[in-house]
Structure formats: C-alpha cells, structure tokens
Amino acid sequence: MITSRRMAAVDLNAEALGVPRKQLMESSGNAVARACRDLADPGASVAVVAGRGNNGGDALAAARFLKAYDVTVHLLGRPETISTDIARENWDALVAGEADHRTVTDSAGFDLGDPDLVVDAMLGTGVTGALREPEATAARAINDSSATVLAVDVPSGVDADTGDAAGLAVDADRVVTFHDDKPGLGDLDCEVVVADIGIPEAAELFTGPGDLLALDRDAQSHKGDHGDVLVVGGGPYTGAPALAAQSALRAGADLARVACPEAVAREVQGYSENLIVRGFSGDRLAPEHVPDLLDFAADRDAVVFGPGLGDADESLAAVREFLAAYDGTAVVDADALQVVPDVDTEATLICTPHQGELRKMGGETDSDWEVRSDLVREFAADLGHTLLVKGAYDVVSDGDAVRVNRTGNPGMTVGGTGDVLAGATGALAALLAAEAFGGGLVATDLLERLPAALRGDEA
Ligand SMILES: NC(=O)C1=CN([C@@H]2O[C@H](COP(=O)(O)OP(=O)(O)OC[C@H]3O[C@@H](n4cnc5c(N)ncnc54)[C@H](O)[C@@H]3O)[C@@H](O)[C@H]2O)[C@@H](O)CC1
Ligand SMILES: [K+]
Incomplete structure (x- = not known):
C-alpha cells in the first residue's frame, strides 16, 4: 500500500537511480495495454479518454501498444495545455503516427461514440476537488455507456489516498494501478490490478532526493x-x-x-x-x-x-x-x-x-x-x-x-x-x-x- 505522497518521493528516488519518469510512463502504458487485451478481443473498439497530466500520458503511451484494436484517442483540452513534457511527447508521437485522435475543447464537443472498451485516463493522483469541464461531461458519458471501463491508476475523480470523490467520479470495472496498491482503492466496487512498472526496490529502501520532499518550506x-x-x-x-x-x-x-x-x-x-x-x-x-x-x-x-x-x-x-x-x-x-x-x-x-x-x-x-x-x-x-x-x-x-x-x-x-x-x-x-x-x-x-x-x- 502506498500513498500518493510517498509515490511521488519514490518516483524522484527512481529518477536519481537512473530510471526516469518517462520510462515509468512507458511501462505504465504497456501495463494499461495488457489490461485492455485482457478485457477486449483484438479488433474491438477502444476509446482512450485522456486528461492533460501524466495520468493521460500513461494512456497516450498505451495507445501505441494497441495496434490490434480500433482505437480513438480523446484528449480533454488543447494540446498546448498538456501539463508535463513527457505526456506531451506521447501526444506528439500519436499525432505524428497518425493515430485516430480528437481534442475536446468544450464539453459540447465530446462524443464518446459506442466503444467496447473505455480507458479512463482523465485524472489520477493529481485530482483536486470536483471534476471540472470537460471532464465532468466525459465522466457522465463514460458512466452512461455500456462499454467496459478500465481506469488508469485510479478512477477519475476518486482520491487515491482516501477513496472519496468530491463529486462525480468514473465508475470503473477494473483499475490498473501502478507499483503498489493505493489506500483509496480498497472500498471501490471494482477489480484492482497492480502493475509492476519497473521502479527499483532501491527507490523505496534507500533514502534519496524524494525523501526530502516532505521538508518543503x-x-x-x-x-x-x-x-x-x-x-x-x-x-x-x-x-x-x-x-x-x-x-x-x-x-x-x-x-x-x-x-x-x-x-x-x-x-x-x-x-x-x-x-x-x-x-x-x-x-x-x-x-x-x-x-x-x-x-x-x-x-x-x-x-x-x-x-x-x-x-x-x-x-x-x-x-x-x-x-x-x-x-x-x-x-x-x-x-x-x-x-x-x-x-x-x-x-x-x-x-x-x-x-x-x-x-x-x-x-x-x-x-x-x-x-x-x-x-x-x-x-x-x-x-x-x-x-x-x-x-x-x-x-x-x-x-x-x-x-x-x-x-x-x-x-x-x-x-x-x-x-x-x-x-x-x-x-x-x-x-x-x-x-x-x-x-x-x-x-x-x-x-x-x-x-x-x-x-x-x-x-
Ligand atoms: N511515480 C508516479 O507517481 C507515477 C505516476 N504515473 C501517473 O501519473 C499520474 C499522476 O499524474 P499528475 O501528477 O500529472 O496528475 P493527473 O494526471 O492525475 O492530473 C493532473 C491534471 O489534472 C488537472 N486537474 C486536477 N484536478 C482536476 C479536476 N477536479 N477537474 C479537472 N481537471 C483537474 C490538472 O490541472 C492537471 O492538468 C498517476 O495517477 C499515474 O497515472 C505513472 O506515469 C507512473 C509513475
Ligand atoms: K484515471
């Protein structure tokens, strides 16, 4: 069990050990793709709904591993507002690779379609407060659809540490969460799978720069x-x-x-x-x-x-x-x-x-x-x-x-x-x-x- 605060520390320690965040994102993406293969047969339609943070980045990476599927990527927000370099690089790779991609700049423009599987990667541990737009509209559409819903790391809108949601949250069938179980996932009515994303054991055992995060003034x-x-x-x-x-x-x-x-x-x-x-x-x-x-x-x-x-x-x-x-x-x-x-x-x-x-x-x-x-x-x-x-x-x-x-x-x-x-x-x-x-x-x-x-x- 790991809190999001400790996860951030371990992540920095991993970086200091030579395993940068982008590499972890690639592993996360791979793990998400594996979970997709588990839930849907090749040829099935998959809607990847990605937010602008690293949770979205994980799913943007996953989309590259899903060539056997009919994948549509929905980015919530303008590409310029993607908040991290590594998530943006994964978006750029999808665009350059001519994947089926859409950007959703206002909630009225969101059309989930009728996919067999939804990958919910709007928000992970970076969520603060109730879902804003267009995330709230997208969450409603996901919950109303008959698709199987796979959440990346944590269902969007749910606090990974407490399991609480400040308002609406995605109702997932399965969560693939990274590195270790999260305290907030235990009480949710869905299956939780923990994926090893290659964080070295030493990142948890040995103190490193991440352990100093707690000392911010x-x-x-x-x-x-x-x-x-x-x-x-x-x-x-x-x-x-x-x-x-x-x-x-x-x-x-x-x-x-x-x-x-x-x-x-x-x-x-x-x-x-x-x-x-x-x-x-x-x-x-x-x-x-x-x-x-x-x-x-x-x-x-x-x-x-x-x-x-x-x-x-x-x-x-x-x-x-x-x-x-x-x-x-x-x-x-x-x-x-x-x-x-x-x-x-x-x-x-x-x-x-x-x-x-x-x-x-x-x-x-x-x-x-x-x-x-x-x-x-x-x-x-x-x-x-x-x-x-x-x-x-x-x-x-x-x-x-x-x-x-x-x-x-x-x-x-x-x-x-x-x-x-x-x-x-x-x-x-x-x-x-x-x-x-x-x-x-x-x-x-x-x-x-x-x-x-x-x-x-x-x-
Ligand atoms: N070591 C780690 O911590 C790892 C984290 N990874 C992924 O990174 C995620 C965390 O990424 P981030 O810290 O970038 O955060 P998120 O991607 O969860 O969310 C940040 C984004 O959400 C927006 N946002 C926050 N609250 C919102 C709300 N209520 N309504 C609408 N938008 C809102 C922010 O403006 C920001 O753009 C994890 O959940 C996981 O999926 C993985 O890549 C692997 C390693
Ligand atoms: K999510």
Missing part, C-alpha cells in the same frame, strides 16, 4: 513556526552540545537552546551567539535538575538528550527520570542511549546509536547491511522506539518500515559528526511536530550578508 512562515529544539548535554564535554544545537539551526529549527551545567555554560555560549544557553547548578546533570528541565522542555517541540553528557551514574539516573515523566519527542544519543531499554516512557524516542552503542543497548548488529536492517527493525519493534543506527549504511527503522541511507563518505567518522546528526534529527522531529520547515538560516548569516545587502548586491 512554507514561504508564509513566521518565527517560532519552525521548531524550538532543546539540547540537554554537556558537562564532561562542551563542544558536543554546541554542535548539536548549531546543527539544529542549520537543519531549519528557528530556535536552539542548550541546557547544560553552569560550570560549562559560558564556554558553550562562547561557541556561538546563535544559541540560547541555560545553565543548571553544578558540573553535571543530576536528578535534582529534572523537575526544572521537564518544565522547560514542555514548551519546546523536541529535546535532544545526550551530547557531551557523560556517563556518570547520577546523569544517567536523571535521563531515566526525565524520560519516565516526559511525553514529547526526544532524540537520544551518546551515553544517554543506555537507559532507553529499561525506561518506561510515553515519549516518542528517536535513538541514534552507532553500532557500539547499539550493542550496549542490547541490540545486535552484523557486518552485512541487509542482515543489519532486519536486526535493527526487530530491535526497534522490541523497544517501541525509532532507531537510526549509524554506519557506512545508516539503517533507520520505526519497527515497521526500514530506510537505508548510503550517502556519506569515510571522512564522516571524524569526531562531532554524531552530535551534528543528533541535532539535525532533533530539528526535523521538531519541524514535523510543528508541520513546517525552515531554511537553516542563522542570525549570524544575516550579519555576514548585511554589507552586501546595503550595497544592493543580488542575493
């Missing part, structure tokens, strides 16, 4: 919309919490705060004026600090626990107490990880161990990344928390889905990269909580850019 945003992250760490070390907090800002959080022992607070602040530093008494985290920290954390979108915290018994006891009482979102890293397996918490935890830390938590690992993926998924399910296990191939799992990140390079084993990852993860978790994303701009960037702005240079 809303241009109308305001300060505070983009997440407020609290890093709890420092004591034995000072660089780690500062790095994590700066990373949170660079990953798009609006505000990054560090709660650290007073003994090191000035030093942590000294790394960057972009950070808001709050000291607590003494030279390391202890249970007596927990009530205040809980209060402070309640107003933040996410907490990052661990960078530079050390493994003193009282610090680990404090982490345990904090997590037992906390019900927000927390990233747990470094020494703090070891308390996770035996803590009973309502919080949503994202744990970011390297393989040594994973073992210390009681998890197993393996040099083969595929075996490791299974182990990580099982352990995440046991823990009831999300794991991001660092390695040459990072494995991320919530106990159900698994994603593997194989980007990076051997230089990234240098100290501090783990703190940067924990901070960035905290920011993304906070932004997901706030459902908005920032651009990674920090106040000191503005200082650097001010002279150029005053000179009137282009940004």
Whole structure:
C-alpha cells in the first residue's frame, strides 16, 4: 500500500537511480495495454479518454501498444495545455503516427461514440476537488455507456489516498494501478490490478532526493513556526552540545537552546551567539535538575538528550527520570542511549546509536547491511522506539518500515559528526511536530550578508 505522497518521493528516488519518469510512463502504458487485451478481443473498439497530466500520458503511451484494436484517442483540452513534457511527447508521437485522435475543447464537443472498451485516463493522483469541464461531461458519458471501463491508476475523480470523490467520479470495472496498491482503492466496487512498472526496490529502501520532499518550506512562515529544539548535554564535554544545537539551526529549527551545567555554560555560549544557553547548578546533570528541565522542555517541540553528557551514574539516573515523566519527542544519543531499554516512557524516542552503542543497548548488529536492517527493525519493534543506527549504511527503522541511507563518505567518522546528526534529527522531529520547515538560516548569516545587502548586491 502506498500513498500518493510517498509515490511521488519514490518516483524522484527512481529518477536519481537512473530510471526516469518517462520510462515509468512507458511501462505504465504497456501495463494499461495488457489490461485492455485482457478485457477486449483484438479488433474491438477502444476509446482512450485522456486528461492533460501524466495520468493521460500513461494512456497516450498505451495507445501505441494497441495496434490490434480500433482505437480513438480523446484528449480533454488543447494540446498546448498538456501539463508535463513527457505526456506531451506521447501526444506528439500519436499525432505524428497518425493515430485516430480528437481534442475536446468544450464539453459540447465530446462524443464518446459506442466503444467496447473505455480507458479512463482523465485524472489520477493529481485530482483536486470536483471534476471540472470537460471532464465532468466525459465522466457522465463514460458512466452512461455500456462499454467496459478500465481506469488508469485510479478512477477519475476518486482520491487515491482516501477513496472519496468530491463529486462525480468514473465508475470503473477494473483499475490498473501502478507499483503498489493505493489506500483509496480498497472500498471501490471494482477489480484492482497492480502493475509492476519497473521502479527499483532501491527507490523505496534507500533514502534519496524524494525523501526530502516532505521538508518543503512554507514561504508564509513566521518565527517560532519552525521548531524550538532543546539540547540537554554537556558537562564532561562542551563542544558536543554546541554542535548539536548549531546543527539544529542549520537543519531549519528557528530556535536552539542548550541546557547544560553552569560550570560549562559560558564556554558553550562562547561557541556561538546563535544559541540560547541555560545553565543548571553544578558540573553535571543530576536528578535534582529534572523537575526544572521537564518544565522547560514542555514548551519546546523536541529535546535532544545526550551530547557531551557523560556517563556518570547520577546523569544517567536523571535521563531515566526525565524520560519516565516526559511525553514529547526526544532524540537520544551518546551515553544517554543506555537507559532507553529499561525506561518506561510515553515519549516518542528517536535513538541514534552507532553500532557500539547499539550493542550496549542490547541490540545486535552484523557486518552485512541487509542482515543489519532486519536486526535493527526487530530491535526497534522490541523497544517501541525509532532507531537510526549509524554506519557506512545508516539503517533507520520505526519497527515497521526500514530506510537505508548510503550517502556519506569515510571522512564522516571524524569526531562531532554524531552530535551534528543528533541535532539535525532533533530539528526535523521538531519541524514535523510543528508541520513546517525552515531554511537553516542563522542570525549570524544575516550579519555576514548585511554589507552586501546595503550595497544592493543580488542575493
Ligand atoms: N511515480 C508516479 O507517481 C507515477 C505516476 N504515473 C501517473 O501519473 C499520474 C499522476 O499524474 P499528475 O501528477 O500529472 O496528475 P493527473 O494526471 O492525475 O492530473 C493532473 C491534471 O489534472 C488537472 N486537474 C486536477 N484536478 C482536476 C479536476 N477536479 N477537474 C479537472 N481537471 C483537474 C490538472 O490541472 C492537471 O492538468 C498517476 O495517477 C499515474 O497515472 C505513472 O506515469 C507512473 C509513475
Ligand atoms: K484515471
């Protein structure tokens, strides 16, 4: 089962793996033609009703595979308004190939005729709202005809994610949907066939450019919309919490705060004026600090626990107490990880161990990344928390889905990269909580850019 949002991500990932969208459209077209052959004998009359998006493009490609049939292609709208290059190229190929084609520029001009089979490719996952004209008239004609109706990807007018229609929708006999079943197709009264269109498995398993789609920023945003992250760490070390907090800002959080022992607070602040530093008494985290920290954390979108915290018994006891009482979102890293397996918490935890830390938590690992993926998924399910296990191939799992990140390079084993990852993860978790994303701009960037702005240079 795949949502249209995830499908768009997988599609971009496939492109990055060398399988472009046009190739997928060709496979989709081939799958639609196969379904036609299944539903009608050679020589039968087929009306292809195509919209101006990629759903239409799939059917325009299919028409080239149907030489044994009497095919008429109806394009809804003017060819100049076809919305994607790949769909337009398939239209141009039909015209150049002298296929029987018509363009329907107003609904009064639509004549479906009396075909044996209709291919409904007006709208797929790109539908918004109720069918407009001429799609609505065409849908009525399709529903009134006695033809068998094959819908491409989803019956036009139906939301593939919910199965709902904002008004009229095509009543299909069969749907050929691509790559994976869609949540909205289950409740429809028609047969659903899933066609493999050659999307590599790696496009789903490995993170790629498509996975960044979820991070698009809303241009109308305001300060505070983009997440407020609290890093709890420092004591034995000072660089780690500062790095994590700066990373949170660079990953798009609006505000990054560090709660650290007073003994090191000035030093942590000294790394960057972009950070808001709050000291607590003494030279390391202890249970007596927990009530205040809980209060402070309640107003933040996410907490990052661990960078530079050390493994003193009282610090680990404090982490345990904090997590037992906390019900927000927390990233747990470094020494703090070891308390996770035996803590009973309502919080949503994202744990970011390297393989040594994973073992210390009681998890197993393996040099083969595929075996490791299974182990990580099982352990995440046991823990009831999300794991991001660092390695040459990072494995991320919530106990159900698994994603593997194989980007990076051997230089990234240098100290501090783990703190940067924990901070960035905290920011993304906070932004997901706030459902908005920032651009990674920090106040000191503005200082650097001010002279150029005053000179009137282009940004
Ligand atoms: N990885 C993928 O996502 C793949 C998608 N493919 C196809 O691409 C389709 C999605 O293509 P698109 O994103 O171009 O979207 P669609 O082709 O579903 O619809 C977009 C077009 O519909 C118009 N439109 C939207 N709502 C309307 C309404 N209520 N009344 C009338 N017109 C309306 C838009 O103006 C636009 O021209 C899928 O359903 C599938 O058929 C396949 O080619 C294979 C791969
Ligand atoms: K359709």
